[in-house]
Amino acid sequence: MTHPHKTIVFDLDGTLVDSLPDIISSFQYGFTSLGLPAPTDAEVRPLIGHPLEAMYAHFAPAHAASLCTVYREHYARNFVNRSRPYPGVVELLRTLRERGYRLAIATTKRTDMARRFVEALGLTPALDHVQGTDGFPHKPAPDVIHRALAALGTAEGLWMVGDTTHDVHAGKAAGLRTYAVTWGNHDAGTLATAAPDELQPDLGRLLEHLPPLPRA
Template identity: 90%
Template sequence: MTHPHMTIVFDLDGTLVDSLPDIIASVQHGFTSLGLPAPADAEVRALIGHPLEAMYAHFAPAHTASLCAIYREHYARNFVNRSRPYPGVVELLRTLRERGYKLAIATTKRTDMARRFVEALGLTPAVDYVQGTDGFPHKPAPDVIHRALAALGAQGLWMVGDTTHDILAGRAAGLRTYAVTWGTHDAGMLATTAPDELQPDLERLLEHLPPRPRA
């Protein structure tokens, strides 16, 4: 008997990878390069998960294009200075694949940058597909999730993320939602979207995902 591919969809930054210090540093670098006052870490952190253009437009709308260009050049050279998978992530991904699940990443990063980042961190063998947001609506719209699942020809089960955008996108895509509090948004903010699970780590995810029958 053939069983459908059941897929867990993960956000990337702040969910699988502790990448916020490198992102924040690259965001601030653009302001410094142009001689503009740089926003504080907390101000940048509050906007992570939005498209880059929207982040910069919030702070300096007249300089958005220049800031985005500087960010992309700087981040591409510095994206793994301090970024590392969160504790237990590699083992969790391995266990889920051993249990018969497909694993997809759905991120607001551009696809090319997301795949470079995943590769640089050694996570490419641990997932089945990486989908970025390229010219279509970003989370909380569900488009990036739908595209990842369509590429795999799979059915989605859970959306796992660290921001309200992730949780809202997962719900819009018809998936159960798992919010992890070690990333961008704290537990209080995440709770406003009523995720199915709100946890300080990813361990409880395994309790929901027993081994799948083999085809």
């Protein structure tokens, strides 16, 4: 009998990686390049975590397709200008792997972009699977979490860790416990409306919930 691998699922942007400045600047670049007035940082930030097309449609529905094309070209060249893992993330992932857990990413980024991003930041060796959202319902639907777990074969999802209410709702819908971190896109008050199991300023408390697994 094959025992399920106990798996922790993480969002990427705003959860493991402080990437919002690069995302916002690339998002704004699209407007500038097409001669359109660009929204401010404060206007863009609440929309991060939604699909790119929906974000652009909010501001310029007639130009959304063109803006997406410009964004993807620009972001692919500038995605690690300022983006870095949050303090303690690399150590946390290493510790969880040492304790016997599988680690997966479930992000709204497209899979190809997410994997390039993770690789550029040097996080690929710390993760078992990187799952993006490719043509199926995005968070708060649980589809991306289900696909991440399915990709690992016999995977039992324990926690969904994220920085937005979309992550929390998706985790709950997938039957996982939810851990919301406040250093990303949604503040503590916003996150509290989704009633996560843990609401914390960083990822430190996650280790308290995940002791070393018994060796097979």
